[in-house]
Amino acid sequence: MSFQHLQISPAVVSYRRVDSPKSPTCRPKYPQVNTVNLHRSWKSTKVVAYYGLTSPPFQLDALEPYMSQKTLEIHWGKQHQSYVDGLNKQIANSPLYGYTLEELVKVSYNNGNPFPEFNNAAQLWNHDFFWESLQPNGVKMPWGGFLEQIEKDFGSFSNFKENFVAEAMSLFGSGWVWLFLKKTDKKLVVAKTSNAINPLVWGDIPILSLDMWEHAYYQDYKDDKEKYVNTFINNLVSWHSATARMARAEAFVNLGEPKIPVA
Amino acid sequence: MSLLVDPCCCKTTLTSSRFFGIPTSAMSMRAVFAKNKTRGLGFGLRQVRAMQTVTLPDLDYDFSALEPTINGEIMQIHHQKHHRAYVTNYNKALEQLEEAIGKGDSSKVVGLQGAIKFNGGGHVNHSIFWKNLAPKKDGGGEAPHQSLGWAIDTSFGSLDNLMKKINADGAALQGSGWVWLAYDKELKNLKVETTPNQDPLITKGQNLVPLLGIDVWEHAYYLQYQNMRPDYLKNIWDVINWKYASQVYKKESA
Numbered sequence: 001m002s003f004q005h006l007q008i009s010p011a012v013v014s015y016r017r018v019d020s021p022k023s024p025t026c027r028p029k030y031p032q033v034n035t036v037n038l039h040r041s042w043k044s045t046k047v048v049a050y051y052g053l054t055s056p057p058f059q060l061d062a063l064e065p066y067m068s069q070k071t072l073e074i075h076w077g078k079q080h081q082s083y084v085d086g087l088n089k090q091i092a093n094s095p096l097y098g099y100t101l102e103e104l105v106k107v108s109y110n111n112g113n114p115f116p117e118f119n120n121a122a123q124l125w126n127h128d129f130f131w132e133s134l135q136p137n138g139v140k141m142p143w144g145g146f147l148e149q150i151e152k153d154f155g156s157f158s159n160f161k162e163n164f165v166a167e168a169m170s171l172f173g174s175g176w177v178w179l180f181l182k183k184t185d186k187k188l189v190v191a192k193t194s195n196a197i198n199p200l201v202w203g204d205i206p207i208l209s210l211d212m213w214e215h216a217y218y219q220d221y222k223d224d225k226e227k228y229v230n231t232f233i234n235n236l237v238s239w240h241s242a243t244a245r246m247a248r249a250e251a252f253v254n255l256g257e258p259k260i261p262v263a
Numbered sequence: 264m265s266l267l268v269d270p271c272c273c274k275t276t277l278t279s280s281r282f283f284g285i286p287t288s289a290m291s292m293r294a295v296f297a298k299n300k301t302r303g304l305g306f307g308l309r310q311v312r313a314m315q316t317v318t319l320p321d322l323d324y325d326f327s328a329l330e331p332t333i334n335g336e337i338m339q340i341h342h343q344k345h346h347r348a349y350v351t352n353y354n355k356a357l358e359q360l361e362e363a364i365g366k367g368d369s370s371k372v373v374g375l376q377g378a379i380k381f382n383g384g385g386h387v388n389h390s391i392f393w394k395n396l397a398p399k400k401d402g403g404g405e406a407p408h409q410s411l412g413w414a415i416d417t418s419f420g421s422l423d424n425l426m427k428k429i430n431a432d433g434a435a436l437q438g439s440g441w442v443w444l445a446y447d448k449e450l451k452n453l454k455v456e457t458t459p460n461q462d463p464l465i466t467k468g469q470n471l472v473p474l475l476g477i478d479v480w481e482h483a484y485y486l487q488y489q490n491m492r493p494d495y496l497k498n499i500w501d502v503i504n505w506k507y508a509s510q511v512y513k514k515e516s517a
Contacts, residue, residue, distance in 0.1 A: 074489050074490065078489060078490050079490045082490060119437050172377070172381045172460050172461070173381075173438055173439045173440075173459065173460035173461070174438035174439045174481075175438075194438065195437050195438035196437070196438075213438075213481065214439070214480065214481035214482050214485060215481050215485055215489075215490060218481060218482060218485045218486065219485070219486070222340055222344070222486075223340060223344040223345055223348070223482065
């Protein structure tokens with residue numbers, strides 16, 4: 001799975017051709033990117049990397065009966081693939097070449113005035129994140145420290161579920177519902193976003209998501225959004241993933257006072 | 264008796280020799296109006312009466328009449344579930360709006376605008392959409408002639424060009440929305456516009472009249488075309504009812 005994502009981050013490789021210096025007056029209108037070139041003695045070979053389609057961490061029929069194989073074949077196989085293909089086409093000759101996907105989402109958002117690449121990049125990232133948020137035969141609720149955090153920020157686990165469903169039902173149009181960690185407030189929050197927007201663009205840390213675009217549920221639930229959302233929150237959530245993301249998030253956000261033992 | 268309307272908070276006060284200065288609720292005002300129906304009371308009182316609710320309009324054709332372009336299952340769910348939900352929720356929002364106006368709760372009035380725009384827009388847009396479609400046997404797909412045909416040739420070069428533009432704009436629309444052929448009453452020309460979600464065409468310009476609207480929400484095509492929105496747009500021209508668009512154009516451009 002990891003080899004399908006062949007991306008070369010600027011942090012990893014940063015060779016530049018020495019025999020053709022970039023003109024100092026040439027300033028791209030996008031932020032500066034590093035291009036990747038391997039320098040050979042008499043010829044140079046350009047290595048070009050593209051974004052790839054990652055597979056969901058389960059077989060396409062594993063989420064039945066809650067999410068059918070047919071839905072996943074179209075949602076992943078065609079829709080998600082189209083975002084990958086669309087983005088690679090856009091990036092091929094764009095100054096935005098060379099970012100990791102997460103960086104590209106933030107850069108192309110451009111503080112609310114998104115570049116054309118944003119939609120494909122963000123939807124690509126969103127769907128990668130979404131597949132990892134689903135789990136066949138998952139546990140029904142979180143446990144331990146994560147559950148404590150949810151109870152702290154929402155009152156109770158069922159309050160959180162109600163909040164989540166209410167946000168999903170009040171979304172007008174296409175979008176997503178997120179459980180994410182707000183860095184500034186240091187708490188978990190549930191919020192909906194339109195179209196491709198995700199909490200990364202606000203500088204926050206997503207923990208779980210639900211795709212509320214009609215293509216995510218129309219095949220299985222037609223117009224019954226409420227049934228889809230409730231089925232997700234009760235049967236399909238990967239609390240393992242959420243817990244792992246939460247653990248990683250705590251490296252960036254201090255959620256409480258450290259327990260310093262008194263001598 | 265006379266009615267004073269406080270412009271700041273829409274509170275209405277019924278005044279008369281006996282009832283001077285007592286604020287009246289919407290309910291009791293309705294009772295007054297009912298009694299004084301035949302007398303014009305002034306101050307735009309009719310706007311404060313019970314809000315007119317909307318109903319789901321019937322289709323002029325069977326659900327399966329547009330096959331194979333749009334299948335019967337989509338038409339049935341689209342009309343019976345989606346459009347009906349917009350109608351229901353719009354009426355609900357109007358009820359809540361009336362209550363909020365009656366109470367003078369400005370925050371609530373403004374807070375309801377989102378639901379009104381979405382559900383009301385959904386009702387308006389879909390009502391136009393059903394008229395924009397017709398089975399082939401009733402003229403669906405027949406090219407426009409006379410004044411609309413000439414106007415299209417003038418504005419876009421040819422009907423083909425117009426179709427290409429609408430298809431391109433419709434396919435490029437991110438998320439959910441509509442693509443329109445609009446008539447600008449002020450500039451007296453045709454143009455192609457898109458609106459997001461359920462925003463009606465008028466949000467793009469007060470002078471714009473919708474001649475043709477194509478729903479590019481996924482619910483309009485997903486069951487049949489899946490993610491291939493361009494194919495849906497290419498095919499829908501077979502069932503577009505140009506007769507209706509021509510009627511509207513003739514009326515507005517007169």
